[in-house]
Amino acid sequence: MNERLIPLRLLKIQLMDGMYRLGLVMLIFTLIFFCIGEVYPPKDGDYMSWFIVNHFVTGIYFLALMLSGRLRKGRQGLPLMLLFLLISLVSAYSLNRVIPVFAAHPLWFKLTLICCGVNYLLFAYQRILPIPVRWLQFFILGMAFCCFLYLAIYVLPFTGYGLIAFFFFGISLHAMVPLLFCIYTIVLWRKSRRGRHFYDTGFFSGIGTVVLIVAIYSLIWRVNVVEIGKLYANADNKNGLPGWVNLLKNIPTGPIANQVLVGRAAYAMPDRWDDGPSLNRWSVRNLLHDPLVMTAAFLAGTVDVPWDERAHVLEALSAYKYDDELHLWDDEDLKTTHVQTVAHIWPALRLAYTEKTLNIRNRNSDWENRQEAIYKFQLPEGAFVSSLSLWINGKEEKSILTTKAKADSAYTDIVDVQQRDPSVVHWREGNSVAVRVFPVFGGEERQFKIGITAPLSMEHGKQTYRNIGFEGPQADDAREKIDISFETAPADLNYSKVLHKDKDNRLTATGEYREDWELSFHDEGLNHQVFSNNGTLYTAVPYRKEMGNTAVRTIYPDVNSAWSTTEWNALLAMSRQFQVKVCVDGKFVDVTTNNQEQLFDQLSADRFSIFPFHLIQDAATSMVVTKGAGKSPRIADLEHSSFLVYLKQWLGEGHQIMLYNLGGELSPYLRTLKECRTFRYGKGDAAGLRTLLDAHQFPLNIENDERIIIESAKMAILANSGTGSSTAPDHLQRLFAYNHIMHAMGPHLLTGGETTDTLVAEAKAAHIVTPLSSLIVLETQQDYERFDIKESNNSLNNAGMKNNGAVPEPHEWLLIIGGILLIIWLKYRPAFIKRFA
Structure with missing residues (x-):
């Protein structure tokens, strides 16, 4: 054959x-x-x-x-x-x-x-x-x-x-x-x-390749373990910051470094290693069993960094979401199934109102299983929450505004003790909010809606609207529906590919949930529009920086990885007549021609910077020059550190310092301080800074009880006594109230202390979430009465898409009532005459 x-x-x-x-x-x-x-x-x-x-x-x-x-x-x-x-x-x-x-x-x-x-x-x-x-x-x-x-x-x-x-x-x-x-x-x-050795080489080559991969992976794992360990050991408290903050500045990045840090929070690990969350070896829900990670951890060990500090590092690196909200109930089976975004934009006022309706499902089949959903929304600068709704027994129930303390007490008592329906939204540092919804029963869905009023950011002559993202129950497979309308047709409209324009100039989309989308259009200037309520006229006007004389003596470059060598050299060139100091290991060091390169190399290696404003001796004659470095720790993350103790003491003394931003978004640390009105703030490039220094001028803080500034929208809102017809939506009053409260609180946002009842009343009148006030939805009227939560008679109430905010003045109410009585009289006049004749 x-x-x-x-x-x-x-x-x-x-x-x-x-x-x-x-x-x-x-x-x-x-x-x-x-x-x-x-x-x-x-x-x-x-x-x-x-x-x-x-x-x-x-x-x-x-x-x-x-x-x-x-x-x-x-x-x-x-x-x-x-x-x-x-x-x-x-x-x-x-x-x-x-x-x-x-x-x-x-x-x-x-x-x-x-x-x-x-x-x-x-x-x-x-x-x-x-x-x-x-x-x-x-x-x-x-x-x-x-x-x-x-x-x-x-x-x-x-x-x-x-x-x-x-x-x-x-x-x-x-x-x-x-x-x-x-x-x-x-x-x-x-x-x-x-009997062919040729095949033996293939077989043993396969084994050798695996052994080589494991060896190389374990070696890289060990290098990261040792390096992270050394950085943490040297991250002492000499600058007053927590050890993990100093660790984060220089920690190695990459997938293996992240795996080393995450440990058993995300991966199955050998029993004898890792001090992460307490998990039994066979309790494997929501974990990954990666043989490379398991073998490397067994052979090369794990990092000796306490889990609480490691979690902060991972959150800043976006490799792990550290949830610092207090959970009264579990949320491990919750999933976001649907997101609906409806927005209305007023181009002539540079503001938008957005409603996000979210559906949460409990994947556990046991109906008696109750879980708590917690969502975090990061809001744009100057934005705030102006409405909240929770669906109870298939019906939308709107929120009532009360003090933060009352809302927290009511929610905690009902959820922890009575286990019935509430929802609450609280303000958080860095202009974020947390929404809590309870209960989500096993196999069922809950629905809530949050309304956000936000100014649009002005960028290169265009107004920009960006989607407001959230953190919470997994939304990877969620469906999304988007509907964006405009009060007036925008010029030169540009938008992300996920959106589609219809014949009515509306932008719509339907499909998988996507967080990153935006739109922009040409700014045609602010129209003179007024909102009138309770004897006050609110007007939006363009903001033009008012300059004041300065006597700068010392410049403090806040150097981090975002700085370029060109920017550093340009700053030193324009600062020869000033003293220049940088912070190294918690102390200020003079910059000279001999050490400027060494100092820049050392400081620019840091992923971010936490500038110690409290160490500045003469704030009035000092200027800090910074540049946005993206994600960094928040002030809340520095709690219980000596750094924050001294910083709060400095803030409480009422200091105000000049801060110039060379570009990029401010870090969460600086953004919070800016909310506290800590700075006279300027932004631009190096040439703009040179102009200010040569002219000995810097922007003034011109906010007061009648005028607030929204820097991102290049807009000011004026509040003057008077009456008249409203041509603007009620969001204008809300926008003024939120930013006025933030201005009035100032350092109290961080230092604490008493706040006046006037600010609480202002928040209630505008029906907005602030550091002093929260929105809450309870199941029954008896619940509201028991916790003394009452709806204000002098409030704008929950914002809405159909609410144009034209609240009548008292004399207008008289005209309306008189008109209604006249109509009734004319319609039923014959009957009245016949009856009383």
Whole structure:
């Protein structure tokens, strides 16, 4: 017979083998059934019935093999045994969804297991494949041996129990599957090599490659562990900042460094390592089981940094979301399913009102399971929350504004004790807000709506509206609907691709939730529009900086990684007549021609900077020059540090200092201080700074009780006594009230102390969330009465899309009432005359 026809004959024989074909069909069936359970998980979360089907198919095939006698020596049973092991592997991972021994594997390991499984099947047709492909088969076989050896070692504690309890329908024998794969991989290699060393090199190359990858990964892991450990050990308290802040400035970045820091908060780890959140080895919910991470942690150890401090570092690096909100109930099963964004924009007033309606679902099937949803919204500069609604028994219930203390007390008592329906929104530092919703029952959805009034930012002659993002229950698979309308048609409208323009100049979108989208349009100037209420006229006018004379003596460059060498040299060139100092390790150092390069190299290596304003001796004659460095710690993160103690003391003394921003968004630290009206603030490039220094001028703070400034919108809002017809929405009053309260509180935002009842009354009248006030929705009127939460008679109430804010003045009310009485008289005049004639 022609030798070339032998492989084809063997292939035909293999395909005609009934037991082999039966095994292929059963493997395909179990894979399809397993995948269906992954894509469409059971609503009740009970995977036991899904496992029973896979286990039943595995048992049937094993019995068929035993009865056929194909596993006996000399009956060509190796391909059939490999098929059985692959079916058993699918069954084992199906059991893992019921009894979670392994956390979810990362994508790379899943693909590796699939590749190894296909390779095992292809060994049945090895003789018809080209020699290079055969070598690749042995290479993958060596990798497969390493993978299953790892799995066998990991489940080794269960292997003994698997043998002892095998009589229980053979379920415990699943623990033996990785070990059997290792044994039969060796058998397959020895039988298929046919004495050719060429194939041995492929097999051992596969093993060597895995060992090399693990060694290199573990080495990089160890380098990061040592480096982070050294940085933390040297991150002493000499500048008054917490150790983790100093660590964060220079910590190495990259995927492996992040994995080292995250530890068991996101990855299954060896029992004896890591001081992360208290998790049992077999409690694997929401974790990833990455064999590389597990092996590296075992061989190279983990970082000795307390978890609370590590979490702050990870949040700043955006590798981990550290939730500092106090949870009264769990939220691990909550998921955001739908986001609806409806916005209305007033181009002639440079402001927008946005309503976000969110649906939250509890994926736990147990109806008695109650969980608490907490969302954080980061608002634009000058923006605030002006409405809140919660759907209770299918009906939208609107919020009432009260003091922050009353709202917090009512929410905590009802959620923690009575376990009934409330929702509350609180102001947070850095102009963010936290929304809490309770309860979200198992298998059900809750819906709430938050309304946000925000000025539009002016950028290069254009007004820009950006989507307001949030942090909270996972929204990866959420659906989104967007609807944006304009009071007047904008000129030169540009928008992200996710949006579509309709014939009415509305921007709409429907599809998957996306956080990053925006729109912009040409600014045609502010129209003279007025909102009138309670004897006060609110008017938006363009803001033009008013300059005041300065006597700058010392310039403090706040250098960080955002600075360029060009900016540093330009600043030094224009500052020769001034004293220039930088902060190094908590002390100010004079910059000279001898040390300027060394100081810049040292400071520009820091990811961010936390400038110690309290160390400045003469604030009136000092100027700090900074540049936005993106994410950095907030002031709240510095709580209990000596740095913050001295900073608050300095703020309490009423100091005000000149701050010039060379570009970029201010860090959260500086943004909060700016909210406290700590600075005379200027922004521009190096040339603009030179002009100010040469002219000995700097922008003045011109805010007072009748005028507030919204820097980002280049707009001022005036509040003057008087009456008249309203041509602007009520958001103008709300915008003035929020920024006036922030201006009036000033350093009290951080230092605490008493605040006047006048500011609380102003917040209630405007119905806005501030550091002093919160919005709350309770289930019954009795709940409001019990906590003494009352709706104000002199309030704008919840903002809304249909509310144009034209609140009538007292004399206008008289005209309206008189008009209504006249209409009634004219309509029913004959009846009145007839009755009283």
